[in-house]
Amino acid sequence: MGLFGALVAKLSRSKISDLDWDQARRELLASDIGPALTDHVIEAAKKIKGDDARAGLLSALSELISSKPRGLDLQPPLSVFLIVGINGTGKTTSAAKLAHHLKATGVSVALGAGDTFRAAAVEQLQTWGSRIGVDVISGKEQSEPASVAFDAVQFARDNQRQLLIVDTAGRLHNKSDLMNELGKIKRVIEKIAPVTEVLLVLDATTGQNALTQAKVFSESVGVTGLILTKMDGSAKGGFALAVENHMSIPIKFIGTGEAIGDFQPFDSAAYLSSLLDE
Amino acid sequence: MFESLSSKFSSAFSSLRSRGKITASDIDQVCNEIYQGLLEADVALGVVESFIEKVKSKSLSALPTLQSGSNQAQAIFDIVNAELIAILGGEARRVRLAKNPPTVIMLAGLQGAGKTTLAGKLAKYFKDLGDTPLLVASDLQRPNAVNQLQIVGESISVPVFAPEPGNGVGNPVEVAKGGLAFARSKLHNIVIVDTAGRLGVDDEMMKQASDIRDAINPDEILFVVDAMIGQDAVKTAQAFKVGVGFDGVVLTKLDGDARGGAALSIAVLTGKPIMFASTGEKLGDFDLFHPDRMASRILGMGDVATLAEQAKKALDGESSARLEEKFVKGEDFTLEDFLEQLEAMSKMGSMGKLLSMLPGSGAMKKQIDNFDESEIVRTKAIVQSMTPQERIEPKILNGSRRARIAAGSGRKVQEVNALVDKFSAAQKMMKQMRNGGGMPPGMALPPGMPAAPRMGKGPSTPPKKKSRSGNPAKRAVEENS
Known part of the structure; x- marks a missing residue:
């Protein structure tokens, strides 16, 4: 199961139980992103409303990602x-x-x-x-x-x-x-x-x-x-x-x-x- | 090591101690702080939860029986300590030696956990005990792992059975079998x-490990694991437990600043004892794992027991007895003793490690990590340039004497001054330790708590504090350590 697994599917529905949130929190913790960031992501996820929960979550996670270039800096001659x-x-x-x-x-x-x-x-x-x-x-x-x-x-x-x-x-x-x-x-x-x-x-x-x-x-x-x-x-x-x-x-x-x-x-x-x- | 975890614990307890009367909600709060601290220290979530639950229920049920006053906080502290020791596996376990030698030890673990280095350390450990170990190079996968083991073996004069060049060539099962046969024929008693x-997810490689196991039927399979491992410890430990099975755990890279959650997780998740701790890149940086001492370290109580043991190992019997006597009698350490100790210390391993075993060392973590080991050589030079009288009575060191010592040792006068200052600080600290105040201010000890773990057995033991732990688990450990 991925970070949110079942939660993502439920996000678009109206009701998410505390149990679901706890499950999501456990999965996040298990991935080593750390207790502080886990709380942060859960908070972000809780704010997401609307039908496309997956897209909402992805964008919340993308904000955590660095915007620096991922290419390698090769300068001639050496x-x-x-x-x-x-x-x-x-x-x-x-x-x-x-x-x-x-x-x-x-x-x-x-x-x-x-x-x-x-x-x-x-x-x-x-x-x-x-x-x-x-x-x-x-x-x-x-x-x-x-x-x-x-x-x-x-x-x-x-x-x-x-x-x-x-x-x-x-x-x-x-x-x-x-x-x-x-x-x-x-x-x-x-x-x-x-x-x-x-x-x-x-x-x-x-x-x-x-x-x-x-x-x-x-x-x-x-x-x-x-x-x-x-x-x-x-x-x-x-x-x-x-x-x-x-x-x-x-x-x-x-x-x-x-x-x-x-x-x-x-x-x-x-x-x-x-x-x-x- | 573990200083972050131990500082979490100390802050949780110092707030508890400041309460007059402890209520159930205080216990909740302390448990919450410990919960956060353990998670940040990479203890597996399930382990954290069960730990907190136990501490909470034991504390709550003990609460009504406690009288008000600071010994309430102490009682809670004892519960946490006992629980930590219980988790870490109670007593240290040694390698079970086979009835009919050779005793076969197989190492298994993730890439980069430190198996090859550990193999060398284990071999050295047994060789120092008078055994005749043989190293067998069954890592034929990683480029030049065989070569690495040969170099390690050579440096400690332990033979290495390495018929295959490795780098993907050869069958590790056959090598293991051959190694065992070789050991039998040459009468090596440890393999x-x-x-x-x-x-853990590589089925093919796990199968290979179990094939090696079946071929040599080891007396001990040791799971080697990096102390910095995160939540994946749960899956990896389980995979190795199922895939190859193991009897004990070795924690490596304990000289890093990982908060040591892995030690707790692995012990709980596998139900197997942590047997050894690996604490550096030198082949001597290796020791038996003592759960009670580790618990003390986590709780910020230092690890004087190990320190004393290492000192005993390094100091010769006579001078060791003399030092202990001085310690007990309350005599001052002189620079003469200091010099003797410096010499012994060079035998004991790195100074940083020794210092980190002192109570309250978490507070000087940075300085300890940055300790310049060649300082010992320079310090020795300075002390050796003093007259015997100066060594006993540093007070007489005036300006011209200091200048002479500086010239004699090739150091600057400032360095001589610094040494003398440091020495008197150390003298003070020794006095403090003896008088029961092990930790620096700010981490004040509650009354009734032993100043430091005991220093060993026998007649040389310092007078025991009369207050023995009221907690049966802790008392058992005190009596057995």
């Missing part, structure tokens, strides 16, 4: 995208998927293996790189990530790439030394080429902590978009609606599986109606 | 099988 997030959300996989996605549209891409911390993270990206035919620039394990990023951006510039995607180590947002390291990586890259996108990878199974993650990562490196991963599971990632609403950071892509092609640009209309209809 | 991450 742009750099930074992939950031906490541990285990799927940064390395998303970096590879994004590279593959953009390569297919004709962009010349290179990958920078900036996760020098986790064991075998570099090899993981290299494996992806060789599968999708994209160069992966890496340093030694445990080496300084900013210096790897610098080497990577030099490589991208010297080899006339249009885009460098830099994977970074997972870091919990409450570790400020690691957050500072991220700022340093960004500054070092920008000596050579602009970082035009900072993409925060959020795991759809996360709860309200995702909002804190979005807030703190934004404060330290200016997040320009979200990649919502593990959307093929049972979790709906409702917190993303709250992130869009409170922070106006648009969801740009969603990850829907382990294969390289399981990755799509975010379609807000489809997302919202899937919340209502499913 | 830890890492498996690929899988979603």
